[in-house]
Amino acid sequence: RKEVEQDPGPFNVPEGATVAFNCTYSNSASQSFFWYRQDCRKEPKLLMSVYSSGNEDGRFTAQLNRASQYISLLIRDSKLSDSATYLCVVNEGSNYQLIWGAGTKLIIKP
Amino acid sequence: DAGVIQSPRHEVTEMGQEVTLRCKPISGHNSLFWYRQTMMRGLELLIYFNNNVPIDDSGMPEDRFSAKMPNASFSTLKIQPSEPRDSAVYFCASSSPGQGPREAFFGQGTRLTVV
Numbered sequence: 543r544k545e546v547e548q549d550p551g552p553f554n555v556p557e558g559a560t561v562a563f564n565c566t567y568s569n570s571a572s573q574s575f576f577w578y579r580q581d582c583r584k585e586p587k588l589l590m591s592v593y594s595s596g597n598e599d600g601r602f603t604a605q606l607n608r609a610s611q612y613i614s615l616l617i618r619d620s621k622l623s624d625s626a627t628y629l630c631v632v633n634e635g636s637n638y639q640l641i642w643g644a645g646t647k648l649i650i651k652p
Numbered sequence: 653d654a655g656v657i658q659s660p661r662h663e664v665t666e667m668g669q670e671v672t673l674r675c676k677p678i679s680g681h682n683s684l685f686w687y688r689q690t691m692m693r694g695l696e697l698l699i700y701f702n703n704n705v706p707i708d709d710s711g712m713p714e715d716r717f718s719a720k721m722p723n724a725s726f727s728t729l730k731i732q733p734s735e736p737r738d739s740a741v742y743f744c745a746s747s748s749p750g751q752g753p754r755e756a757f758f759g760q761g762t763r764l765t766v767v
Contacts (some may be wrong), residue, residue, distance in 0.1 A: 576755075585743055585758035586695070629695065639708060640756065644694035 545569060546632050548643040555620055556651055562616045563646045565630030574633035575606055575613050579626045580645065586629055589615075617648075625650045656759035658744050664765045670732040673762045675744030676725055685756060686719055686729050687743040695743075701727065734766045 548565045555561045567575075575592035590597065592604040592613050603616040617624055630643035657676040665671055677684050686698040699709040704721045712719070716735070721727040731738055741763050745756040 585760055586756075587758070588755045639697065639700065642695040642697075 544644075545634075545641045546630055546643040548628075548630050548646045550644060550646060552647040552649050554649050554651060557620060557622055559620055560616065560618050561620055561648065562614055563628065563648075564612050564614045565632075565643050565646075566610075566612045567630075567632045567641075568611070569632070569634045569641075570608075570611060572611075572632045572634050575604075576631040576640075577602075577604060577613075577615050578629040578631055580629055581626050589628070620650045622650050622652060624648060656744055656746055656757055658742075658759035658762050660762060661760065662763045662765075664767065665734055667735055667766055668733040669766075670730065671734045671738075671764060671766075673729040673731075673742050673744075673764070675727045675729070675759060677727070677744070677746030678748075678757055679725070680748060681746035681757070682724070682749045683747045683754075684721060684727050685745040685747075686727070687745065687758075688740045689743060689761075690740045698729070698742075731764075734764075736766045739765050 545568050553561055577589040578586040579589045580586040590599050590604055592606050594606055596605045601618045605614045627645040627647045629645045632641045656678055659674045682703050684701040687695050688698055689695045696711055698711045699719045700707050701721045704724055717731055719729045741761045743758050743761045745758045747754040747756050
């Protein structure tokens with residue numbers, strides 16, 4: 543079983559719709575969680591950190607469920623520019639190493 | 653700040669040749685990471701430096717791969733001899749000092765093709 547798993551997609555979503563995807567992690571001792579965004583043929587960039595109580599940044603909402611060991615990303619009122627691959631990232635403890643999911647590809651259609 | 657700078661952006665080389673990838677981290681950042689990304693395996697951490705010292709190189713595939721960080725502003729990843737299965741995008745990333753994992757800032761990557 544992979545340490546961090548994501549549905550690879552692609553998710554094909556009409557512009558303006560709401561889309562959500564999850565990421566599961568295997569290590570219950572994981573401490574920090576992030577969502578990164580990667581555009582085609584570009585480098586990954588931090589989208590948002592995920593806090594225990596959940597957090598929101600504009601149209602983006604991130605949630606953490608420690609009991610079920612998953613994090614989620616919700617995008618409201620999706621834009622064409624949201625088309626990208628979204629990478630789930632987990633830190634497992636004191637060595638500060640980041641464990642990366644394979645990414646979920648999102649395609650927003652006009 | 654110009655961000656993390658990697659060179660070259662693209663490299664095409666023949667099997668058996670030596671390849672050297674270069675990285676200049678963001679000034680003031682004390683952690684540096686080398687990653688490899690392929691369609692099949694996603695983003696894999698190869699090696700992690702903290703204050704120029706290699707902390708975790710468990711991701712380095714084999715002895716053909718080596719990495720150095722002679723000072724805080726420069727790192728290299730070398731593959732000798734290169735093989736077609738090394739073809740991938742190699743990213744360098746850096747992060748600033750502090751407790752716990754911090755945001756990793758990535759360079760634009762080096763797209764390596766070994767023929």
